[in-house]
Amino acid sequence: MEYSDKQLQIMEAAEFLFAENGFHGTSVRDIADKANINLAMVSYYFGSKEKLLEAIFSYRGESIKLKLESILQQQGMSSLEKVYLLVDHYIDKIMNRQHFHRILAREQVLNNSGPITDLILDMKRRNLEIISRLIHEGQEKGEFRKGIDIPMMMSVMVGTASNLITSKQYYKVLSNLEALPEEQFQQYIRDTLSKHLKFLFKTILTHEV
Amino acid sequence: MEYSDKQLQIMEAAEFLFAENGFHGTSVRDIADKANINLAMVSYYFGSKEKLLEAIFSYRGESIKLKLESILQQQGMSSLEKVYLLVDHYIDKIMNRQHFHRILAREQVLNNSGPITDLILDMKRRNLEIISRLIHEGQEKGEFRKGIDIPMMMSVMVGTASNLITSKQYYKVLSNLEALPEEQFQQYIRDTLSKHLKFLFKTILTHEV
DNA sequence: TTAATTCAAACAAACGTTTAATTAAATTTT
DNA sequence: AAAATTTAATTAAACGTTTGTTTGAATTAA
Numbered sequence: 477m478e479y480s481d482k483q484l485q486i487m488e489a490a491e492f493l494f495a496e497n498g499f500h501g502t503s504v505r506d507i508a509d510k511a512n513i514n515l516a517m518v519s520y521y522f523g524s525k526e527k528l529l530e531a532i533f534s535y536r537g538e539s540i541k542l543k544l545e546s547i548l549q550q551q552g553m554s555s556l557e558k559v560y561l562l563v564d565h566y567i568d569k570i571m572n573r574q575h576f577h578r579i580l581a582r583e584q585v586l587n588n589s590g591p592i593t594d595l596i597l598d599m600k601r602r603n604l605e606i607i608s609r610l611i612h613e614g615q616e617k618g619e620f621r622k623g624i625d626i627p628m629m630m631s632v633m634v635g636t637a638s639n640l641i642t643s644k645q646y647y648k649v650l651s652n653l654e655a656l657p658e659e660q661f662q663q664y665i666r667d668t669l670s671k672h673l674k675f676l677f678k679t680i681l682t683h684e685v
Numbered sequence: 686m687e688y689s690d691k692q693l694q695i696m697e698a699a700e701f702l703f704a705e706n707g708f709h710g711t712s713v714r715d716i717a718d719k720a721n722i723n724l725a726m727v728s729y730y731f732g733s734k735e736k737l738l739e740a741i742f743s744y745r746g747e748s749i750k751l752k753l754e755s756i757l758q759q760q761g762m763s764s765l766e767k768v769y770l771l772v773d774h775y776i777d778k779i780m781n782r783q784h785f786h787r788i789l790a791r792e793q794v795l796n797n798s799g800p801i802t803d804l805i806l807d808m809k810r811r812n813l814e815i816i817s818r819l820i821h822e823g824q825e826k827g828e829f830r831k832g833i834d835i836p837m838m839m840s841v842m843v844g845t846a847s848n849l850i851t852s853k854q855y856y857k858v859l860s861n862l863e864a865l866p867e868e869q870f871q872q873y874i875r876d877t878l879s880k881h882l883k884f885l886f887k888t889i890l891t892h893e894v
Numbered sequence: 895t896t897a898a899t900t901c902a903a904a905c906a907a908a909c910g911t912t913t914a915a916t917t918a919a920a921t922t923t924t
Numbered sequence: 925a926a927a928a929t930t931t932a933a934t935t936a937a938a939c940g941t942t943t944g945t946t947t948g949a950a951t952t953a954a
Contacts, residue, residue, distance in 0.1 A: 482933090495796075496795070496796050497795065497797075498707065498708075498709060498791075498795060499707075499709075500707060500708075500709030500710045501708075501709045501795075503908075503909065503910080504909080504910060504911085505908085505909085505910095513934085514933095514934055514935055514936085515910095515911090515935090515936090516911085516912080516913090516934075516935070516936090517933085517934075517935095518910090518911095519910080519911055519912075520933080520934085524910075524911075525910065525911090526910095578794050581790075581794050582707075582791050582794050584851065584852045584855070585787050585790050585791050585851040585852065586705070586706065586707060586710075587704075587705050587854065596855065597855055597858065600855050600859060601859065604859055625860075625877065625881070627856055627859045627860045628849070628877060628878075628881055631845050631848045631849045631856065632841065632844075632845045632881070632885070634848055635841075635844035635845040635846070635847060635848025635849065636840050636841045636844040636845060637844070638844060638848060639840045639843055639844025639847060639848075640837075640840045640844065642793065642794040643793045643794065645796065646793070646805065646806055646809050647836055647840065649806065650809060650810065650813055650836045651834075651836045668834065668837060669837075672834070672837055672841070675888075675889075676841070676885060676888070676889075679884075679885070679888045679892070680884075680885075683888070691899090712942075712943065712944080713943080713944060713945085714942090714943085714944095722900085723899095723900055723901055723902085724901090724902090724944095724945090725900075725901070725902090725945080725946080725947090726899085726900075726901095727944090727945090728944080728945055728946075729899080729900085733944075733945075734944065734945090735944095
């Protein structure tokens with residue numbers, strides 16, 4: 477699906493507001509104001525507020541697969557190094573798309589069924605498939621141990637990263653980092669998270685339980 | 686703060702609906718229907734829908750501290766064993782209060798300020814303080830290594846558990862556990878999560894990075 | 895008889911969406 | 925190349941609902 481500049485302008489405004497105040501906490505009028513467009517344009521372009529959210533999901537969900545595939549096909553690299561690449565790629569993605577990941581974090585908590593739930597499941601399925609292939613490659617090479625609960629491993633990665641980023645305002649206070657400028661704080665989170673996740677994954681993948 | 690039976694009845698209905706459909710996705714009329722009370726009683730007892738949510742937060746937030754304290758004071762137990770107790774206690778709490786933890790997971794993503802944000806920060810601060818004391822005890826006894834990032838450790842625990850529980854419908858599908866009855870699935874999550882978190886914490890606390 | 899509870903009804907405000915008129919852009923015809 | 929026509933984009937206003945909250949009378953409990 478292709479989107480015009482005007483549509484992207486609306487989607488970005490909506491993404492910001494949904495992340496900040498939630499879907500139901502954001503009115504179409506809020507979006508129109510933020511995007512500097514007329515109220516009616518949301519319905520005109522997307523049909524409804526709900527479908528606007530779906531558009532955001534499908535737009536942000538698209539660009540995932542490619543980069544992961546390319547990581548998998550790297551030559552002359554151990555499976556663990558590839559896992560490290562994957563971790564950094566995931567952190568990059570979530571850090572660069574913090575608005576969207578706030579929305580995602582909120583939406584996946586809801587017990588709904590519908591297009592959004594399906595899109596989330598698709599995203600998770602795609603991610604799981606890629607990671608599974610990587611883990612199995614490592615197992616066949618004897619690098620990783622057998623009997624790894626891969627969905628659980630994903631929960632550790634996604635959950636830890638998500639928790640840290642979506643509630644970083646709390647992390648900032650609790651770690652006494654309030655003096656740190658926002659940019660440095662972001663870099664700090666990025667580095668600390670990367671280091672910890674790599675350490676955890678190395679342990680999960682190579683040590684026996 | 687003490688609550689009457691009628692108030693608790695309203696709070697429980699609201700908790701369920703907020704967890705299922707979100708705060709803004711739930712109307713006062715929905716709550717009144719679910720709790721079998723008149724619409725006006727919400728305002729009568731709590732003042733407003735917002736204050737009802739605050740009441741739920743302060744009510745659920747209260748009962749945390751006591752049990753943790755008692756774990757800390759256990760005699761003849763290694764610090765690692767206490768950490769294990771803490772993990773199981775946390776899993777118990779989150780499993781038994783899934784509705785509330787769904788609300789919590791959603792609310793802490795929002796960038797608001799206000800009473801709820803303050804309550805969440807208080808909860809996190811209390812938890813962090815208890816865990817800090819436990820970790821420091823272990824460090825002084827030489828059981829744990831130095832330089833542990835405790836807020837990060839909490840993010841691993843809270844994030845992983847929260848991710849698993851709030852999005853367990855996805856985990857169920859992705860792990861091919863759809864045939865499992867709900868009760869057994871809950872038990873499976875409980876056990877798997879416990880095992881993994883204990884393993885991770887042992888590694889974080891005793892191994893060098 | 896006083897106070898606390900419950901109720902149906904009503905309130906204004908905010909909501910998502912639609913309408914019909916207007917302007918801008920693109921396309922076709924002269 | 926200009927004019928005419930068609931299509932697309934934009935607008936202010938209005939639509940009917942739903943929202944959270946309040947009211948004032950009726951009922952129950954103290």
